[in-house]
Amino acid sequence: MADSAPAQSDREIVGLALRAARKNAGLSTQEGAVAAGISVPLLGSIERGAHSLTSMSAGNLAQLPRAFGLSWRQFLSIIIPVYGDYLPYLREVAAPTEGQAVKLRRLRYAGEIGPSKPSLDGEAEVRAIPDFLDIEDYADEDLITLKVTGNSLTCADVKATIPEGSLALFHLRLPPQAGDVLLLWLEQENRSVLKVYRPGASGHTLLESYNGRQIPVVLIEDSPGIVQGVYVGHLSSGRRSQQIRRSGPAH
Numbered sequence: 001m002a003d004s005a006p007a008q009s010d011r012e013i014v015g016l017a018l019r020a021a022r023k024n025a026g027l028s029t030q031e032g033a034v035a036a037g038i039s040v041p042l043l044g045s046i047e048r049g050a051h052s053l054t055s056m057s058a059g060n061l062a063q064l065p066r067a068f069g070l071s072w073r074q075f076l077s078i079i080i081p082v083y084g085d086y087l088p089y090l091r092e093v094a095a096p097t098e099g100q101a102v103k104l105r106r107l108r109y110a111g112e113i114g115p116s117k118p119s120l121d122g123e124a125e126v127r128a129i130p131d132f133l134d135i136e137d138y139a140d141e142d143l144i145t146l147k148v149t150g151n152s153l154t155c156a157d158v159k160a161t162i163p164e165g166s167l168a169l170f171h172l173r174l175p176p177q178a179g180d181v182l183l184l185w186l187e188q189e190n191r192s193v194l195k196v197y198r199p200g201a202s203g204h205t206l207l208e209s210y211n212g213r214q215i216p217v218v219l220i221e222d223s224p225g226i227v228q229g230v231y232v233g234h235l236s237s238g239r240r241s242q243q244i245r246r247s248g249p250a251h
Contacts, residue, residue: 005052010082012049013167016235017078018068019047025069036067043067053079054086061087081106107140107169112147113183113192135169135233144229145169146183148194158194162234170229181231192228 005011022032033043038060045051046064053061065075080090106126135143148166158181162168170183176197185192 004086005054006082006086008049010049011052014053014079014082015047015049016167021068021070021074021078022047027067027069032067032069036063036065038064038067053083105135105140108144110144110146112149113168113194138171138232142171142173143169143232144172148234158196162194162231166234168234169232171232172229174230174232176227176230182227183229183231185226185228187226194231 006014022029027035029040029043033040036043042051046053053064056064062072065072068075070078076090079087084090109125146168148162148164148168161181176182178198180197181194182197183192184195
């Protein structure tokens with residue numbers, strides 16, 4: 001058993017993928033726990049990332065895929081990107097994915113979005129997230145992930161689209177369309193915000209708040225701002241987001 005464990009943020013991403021796999025298999029938490037021979041609270045802790053797989057014996061770990069309706073090979077394809085360095089023996093039994101395993105992708109993570117959030121020009125750490133329909137056609141280098149906090153949810157439309165606490169994904173090069181949620185850097189205010197894009201008159205960019213106490217953001221020369229990304233999906237509470245973009249360039 002490894003002496004250390006991955007960061008909880010990385011364990012949470014693995015937990016999201018495992019929970020999604022369990023739900024795809026039609027297993028309740030109770031059914032999954034019984035299948036793996038573990039308690040319901042322990043299964044819940046694993047799916048939340050609160051319990052590290054490094055603290056489990058090899059025997060218990062071998063039974064764990066049953067909780068999620070996965071084969072051993074499918075299970076490994078999910079956990080190795082995060083746990084491979086902490087449980088090196090897993091690599092010796094790793095094999096190509098079978099069936100419809102949930103795959104992980106390693107994308108840049110730029111932290112939380114909120115007041116005084118810096119621009120995305122600097123270096124960002126890389127984290128693993130489960131692949132899903134919204135993003136499967138997009139290249140890794142074109143995507144970035146952000147944790148959405150209450151401070152950034154200033155628009156009612158944004159709140160309806162992206163639940164607070166979600167891990168949201170933004171495409172850095174996708175041309176925005178009317179109604180898209182944009183990640184916007186406001187230079188004069190030194191912060192990033194999420195706003196809904198509405199094409200404005202004379203080619204101006206208009207980003208509406210729909211909060212009666214806030215005025216729309218209009219991007220003109222006297223009010224500079226940088227559109228940093230277009231929202232393409234999110235992960236929240238173990239659910240994959242709804243498909244929101246039907247078409248568009250993959251790069």
